Amino acid sequence: MKIAVLPGDGIGTEIVAEAVKVLKALGLSFEMESALVGGAAYEAHGHPLPEFTLKLAQAADAVLFGAVGDWKYDKLDRPLRPEQAILGLRKHLGLFANFRPAICYEQLVGASSLKPELVAGLDILIIRELTGDIYFGQPRGRRTAVDGHFPGAEEAFDTMRYSRPEIERIARVAFEAARKRSKKVTSVDKANVLETFQFWKDVVTEVGKEYPDVALDHMYVDNAAMQLVKAPKKFDVVVTGNMFGDILSDEASMLTGSIGMLPSASLNDKKQGLYEPSHGSAPDIAGKGVANPLATILSAAMMLRFSLNQEEAAARIETAVQKVLAQGLRTPDIYSEGTTQVGTAQMGDAVVKAL
Amino acid sequence: MKIAVLPGDGIGTEIVAEAVKVLKALGLSFEMESALVGGAAYEAHGHPLPEFTLKLAQAADAVLFGAVGDWKYDKLDRPLRPEQAILGLRKHLGLFANFRPAICYEQLVGASSLKPELVAGLDILIIRELTGDIYFGQPRGRRTAVDGHFPGAEEAFDTMRYSRPEIERIARVAFEAARKRSKKVTSVDKANVLETFQFWKDVVTEVGKEYPDVALDHMYVDNAAMQLVKAPKKFDVVVTGNMFGDILSDEASMLTGSIGMLPSASLNDKKQGLYEPSHGSAPDIAGKGVANPLATILSAAMMLRFSLNQEEAAARIETAVQKVLAQGLRTPDIYSEGTTQVGTAQMGDAVVKAL
Ligand SMILES: CC(C)[C@H](C(=O)O)[C@@H](O)C(=O)O
Numbered sequence A, B: 001m002k003i004a005v006l007p008g009d010g011i012g013t014e015i016v017a018e019a020v021k022v023l024k025a026l027g028l029s030f031e032m033e034s035a036l037v038g039g040a041a042y043e044a045h046g047h048p049l050p051e052f053t054l055k056l057a058q059a060a061d062a063v064l065f066g067a068v069g070d071w072k073y074d075k076l077d078r079p080l081r082p083e084q085a086i087l088g089l090r091k092h093l094g095l096f097a098n099f100r101p102a103i104c105y106e107q108l109v110g111a112s113s114l115k116p117e118l119v120a121g122l123d124i125l126i127i128r129e130l131t132g133d134i135y136f137g138q139p140r141g142r143r144t145a146v147d148g149h150f151p152g153a154e155e156a157f158d159t160m161r162y163s164r165p166e167i168e169r170i171a172r173v174a175f176e177a178a179r180k181r182s183k184k185v186t187s188v189d190k191a192n193v194l195e196t197f198q199f200w201k202d203v204v205t206e207v208g209k210e211y212p213d214v215a216l217d218h219m220y221v222d223n224a225a226m227q228l229v230k231a232p233k234k235f236d237v238v239v240t241g242n243m244f245g246d247i248l249s250d251e252a253s254m255l256t257g258s259i260g261m262l263p264s265a266s267l268n269d270k271k272q273g274l275y276e277p278s279h280g281s282a283p284d285i286a287g288k289g290v291a292n293p294l295a296t297i298l299s300a301a302m303m304l305r306f307s308l309n310q311e312e313a314a315a316r317i318e319t320a321v322q323k324v325l326a327q328g329l330r331t332p333d334i335y336s337e338g339t340t341q342v343g344t345a346q347m348g349d350a351v352v353k354a355l
């Protein structure tokens, strides 16, 4: 079992170190190799996703990823910016299926912006298509407008697109996931305006016929953004495109109050996967030893389950995390009165102890 | 002063009737003419935006609009669906500047999903570009993919685009609005992924130099969707494109708990405008006399202010609405214990009385 370890920037190195600590404590035999990615790779090698890093990721069964990005790289040309590394990994590894759970941890209900009764017990699984849509569609760029409101003016443009097999495969991922949960899928689109998402809706509906045991409904993206606020517990599995998924999964994870706890997985059709916390690189708190490593540790658990076929070890980690929460240990982001504040490494150590 | 009155579908007719009642009670001389729009127009004339309706709107100083849409039209070909009427009006009248306030009414703080301290006093103005972006970009349609993941497969596509003058004019609208408020603009983009929104960010930054007294910051759309949940009061004026604005303005209005109270305005460069509530046609409660007419009544106030140059009359309506709220009158959507529940017409009558 080969794991590529890519800590990245900001708090990435600190939180990944704790996840590695936990993985090592399991007593399984992994081959782990680290490489630079993002801004750190740009500074050392002039590129956010150097050849070496990409090859390492491609040759591994799974990638454990921290986070990338920092304001200081904002002025770089786009192809050199840290986030290009993550886009490049998704593309080159074909990681089309992004799983983003939005779970409200019982002990953290109070940390949510929402009233407790709206989020207690919340458990949504957002499945975001990750290698298509307007993220990768060609052509894109700048040009002189030939029509529209101001023909002759300078304009920039991008192409949104989805092909039938791209929609079919992500829809199947969603229906399969729903079969293991409450058998309900909400497909989010903007079929009332976009050709791409009318097609999306049509194809998801067709695929849905293969899953008569799963209830399918459709919702416009603007309405979904509202319903997530109004009654998030009405959702179970949500499937949507890359762009809408980017927005809605962030909204949903923030609703939970548990964003420091939320893992994510991005898989290809060979079950190779990239595992990373749902939160970002938080350059403002980097190096201070205060970042919450639990989302990354839980991402490692997802990795064991989805890519390494180690369900038992995955469950051990998840139970250990529950234990440290029950013990009252909290990093500053999830601290509340009456609990015990700890740093990044102490939290990692506590999980190891609880295994 | 000519007003085109387009009630539309669902609760549209009921709520617009109350706004018309309030306008008539002002004692000003308007010429008001009504026409069918949306599903109602499709049923009568075979098209959601008949020639007569469009001409009436074009010839008016302002359009008072209710709402359009009903599930029963979902199976129609796209060009015949009710929402095409609203897209057509925006396009033909050139209504590029959409103002969507997200205000949390003091008396309705408790109706928000968010904790009271996060929304009490909330007052955001979302300015959404309304005639560009992927809503109208050409080409769009279905075709056989020539590249991408599945060359040869059937695909659907749309074009996102913005030209420099389109971005400049909406940016100016935002900076001017900010000058009358707290002198702060947040421009929302996805410059880390989209060419269109890197250009957007660049042009907004340039225009910002003409407004040195206004603070400008930039935020990615996914982060904006999170920050709206986490700390909505950090926002004041938000400016963004058509697609992101659709999603974020709905999210923001739902956060307030006051969605039944929120008006909107869509203006062109001649200050002609279309005024409509932020909520939809709610077919489930149509015809029952329970819909909240206040968003539409407040839209009429915006109309008086922005398109008809009747600031005093606008303020009279707004004060009257405050009064009926203070009297404890509530339609079912905003009802809470200890207040008095009233129907659509009673609420309209109460506003007239309070004028
Ligand atoms: C960094 C950025 C390119 C990325 C995205 O938009 O996909 C991020 O927001 C995410 O959700 O992983």
Ligand SMILES: CC(C)[C@H](C(=O)O)[C@@H](O)C(=O)O
Binding pocket: A192, A193, A222, B083, B086, B087, B246
């Ligand atoms: C009905 C639909 C086309 C419209 C839009 O997407 O603009 C609506 O959601 C809105 O926000 O006015």
